Amino acid sequence: MKTKILGLCIVALMFSCKEETKETAIVEREIQQYTIEQFMDNEAVRGGSFSADNSNLLVSSNRSGIYNVYTIPTKGGEMTAITTSDSTSINAESYFPNDNRMLLSADGNGDEIDHIFVRELDGTIKDITPEVGAKSSFYGWSEDDNYLYFGSNKRNPRYFDVYKMSIEDYASEMIYQNDSGLSFSGMSNDEKYFALTKSVNTNDSDLSLYNVKTKEMIKINENLSANSAQDFSKDNSMFYYTTDDGGEFSYLMSYDLTTKEKKKIIEKSWDIMGSGFTSQGTYKVVYVNEDGKNAIEVLDAATMTPIELPDFGDKSITSVSFNDDEKWMRMYVGGSNSPSDLYTYNLETKEQHKLTNVLNNDISAEDLVTAKVIRFKSFDGTIVPAIYYLPHQASEENKVPAMVWVHGGPGGQTRQGFSSLIQYMVNHGYAVLAVNNRGSSGYGKTFFKMDDLNHGEKDLQDCVEGKNWLATQSEIDGGKIGIIGGSYGGYMTMAALTYTPEEFDVGVNLFGVTNWMRTLKSIPPYWESFRESLYLELGDPYSADSTRLKRISPLFHTDKVTKPLIVLQGAQDPRVLQVESDEIVAGVRKNGVPVEYVLFEDEGHGFVKKENQIESYSRILKFLDKHLKKENAPVDGETISTEIEVEDTK
Secondary structure (H helix, E strand, O other), X not given: OEOOOOOEEEEEEEXXXXXXOEEEEEEEOOOOOOOHHXXXXXXXXXXXXXXXXXXXXXXXXXXXXXXXXXXXXXXXXXXXXXXXXXXXOEEEEEXXXXXXXEEEEEOOOOOOOOEEXXXXXXXXXXXXXXXXXXXXXXXXXXXXXXXXEEEEOOOOOOOXXXXXEEOOOOOEEEEEOOOOOOEEEEEOOOOOEEEEEEXXXXXXXXXXXXXXXXXXXXXXXXXXXXXXXXXXXXXXXXXXXXEOOOOOOOEEEEXXXXXXXXXXXXXXXXXXXXXXXXXXXXXXXXXXXXXXXXXXXXXXXXXXXXXXXXXXXOOEEEEEEEOOOOOEEEEEEEEOOEXXXXXXXXXXXXXXXXXXXXXXXXXXXXXXXXXXXXXXXXXXXXXXXXXXXXXXXXXXXXXXXXXXXXXXXXXXXXXXXXXXXXXHHHHOOOEEEEEXXXXXXXXXXXXXXXXXXXXXXXXXXXXXXXXXXXXXXXXXXXXXXXXXXXXXXXXXXXXXXXXXXXXXXXXXXXXXXXXXXXXXXXXXXXXXXXXXXXXXXHOXXXXXXXXXXXXXXXXHHHHHOOOOEEEEEEOOOOOOOHHHHHHHHHHHHOOOOOEEEEEEOOOEOEOOOHHHHHHHHHHHHHHHHHHOOOOOOOXXXXXXXXXXXXXXXX
């Protein structure tokens, strides 16, 4: 199966004519502060499927204010809009293999019920998975280019079956019926083997190969471990997968489909996140999560030696993909202080083309901050990694306030990529420490499992210790440190304000869980294969675990919140329901604490529309300026309004 592969700025040297000594003269440069409109005028581009004749790439871009689909010439030029949605994001999946039809996907305003669409040659767009309430995902193209594969839960809302669809008349047939909660993870080009995984817990999963002809199910892993299917060889003789069996980090293995021999292929000091062959099998791409940063190798598959890739200096190649004849490669290149641009590279001629300039021309890259990885010791001696952004204008004489940033999950990781919100806050004088607390992925399975069944406790203490680390930095005003996070990070924000009410001065909760019992009981049906694993990590709300879940749910302890709070929520969120934010706001308001509430009627789990991002990020900064920096704060005796403020931007 063909799949998609995954200021102090100027130093001058002064030479004396009398002495052979050097003096270093430091010239200060004023740091330009930018508006949120300027930051959000950066463009985000993703995807990049080559057309059959290699003349164009199919991409998604939010240049219109929401993600739409565009084509762009392979050697550079103007983008051409394919879709013009002003309400729902539309994603580019792939060009068809042999013509200029396009495969697209979209959900309903953030409800995560994705459908697959075809943009026909005459420009009409057709929903080829029209079943109401069913979620569909594109898996790849058949070896002969006559079919596409997709998963859908239309038969059973809890499980995804695998379908094969003709690209001529869009008629489909089920080729794998999922009745046991196994997740489809790949298929050999000859359709003889399916790779299937079964989640055991949030780290570990069983990996099996299903022989379509014999109906035999071959379990690949012998021990409890994290196992993930990666690819089959071009000749269908070998199966490749990653596992952390016997180690802390995932490494790449091969499995001979004939002899059943297993062999270790590649092992790194960090997790191998993914690996796959290019269309003809000439190259093998390997992705490594190297301390929160993508490290990519493109190997000659015959010799397993890296090929030479373009050098982008202090920027990194974050993603690659090849065309079918393997002559062209598209790359995304960026960094923590630079949004990723799209490039193409011809492996034969070595010609290279920059297709996008996504950083707003009004913004100087020198005014943005490069992330720095730091580590600090937590309360029990555990070493906790974090990603640190220090404003250029910060110094011992000009101390700045700071925010502890907590990622989503549980089990997520803040990585060294570009974030408009973080750069916006840093540009306006707030240091940001993104804590990868225990339970974060990317630092070994022991670290990953350290927060199981103690969420809101030891992981919260890691965030408190992150705050303590900030307070020791000479450039930080230790009396002005807040906490911010989205999803699980929003939960951690509320946990901090509830269970450690004197540690942080303000809290910013973006669509955070506040009632674990309700959240765990309202998991979408299509998460069924992962539900038991979540219960093992967080607790089963239908068991005695409910006592602990209530204890760690901030909603039931809002009387303890004493510090200013802003809550931001999408009304269409299927993961963290709006009622979670409604109730936490109502509960904290009873304390007479300053609370702001920003609700977007047309967003889901995360804000994707630019107008809503502008509104939400500007409201966050105004809140921080007022309650953390204390700029334009009310005078003593002035009443602080705690009215719920709702933004309906539909």
